[in-house]
Amino acid sequence: MELPEYELVDSFPVGATVVDADGGTVDAVNGTISWTVPAVTQATLGASAPSSFCYEFNVAIQN
Incomplete structure (x- = not known):
């Protein structure tokens, strides 16, 4: 399994x-947060890589 590098963008509530x-x-004007997720190849995962994986981002906001 291989995935190219990509950008993940999420939005947050107005006023937060x-x-x-x-x-x-953070793009406060448009209310978004973006992350660059690195490319994934079999070489970076290794021979015993799982058939699926995930990235997790934990964001803290306040009103």
């Missing part, structure tokens, strides 16, 4: 303040 974007880039 991002306290921790977990490495993402």
Whole structure:
């Protein structure tokens, strides 16, 4: 399994303040946070790689 590098973008509520974007880039004007997710190849996963995997981002916001 191989996946190219891609950008993940999520939005947050109007009026909220991002306290921790977990490495993402905050666009306060448009209310979004974006992360660059690195490419994944069999070589980077290794021979015993699972058939599925996930990335998790934990964002803290306040009103």
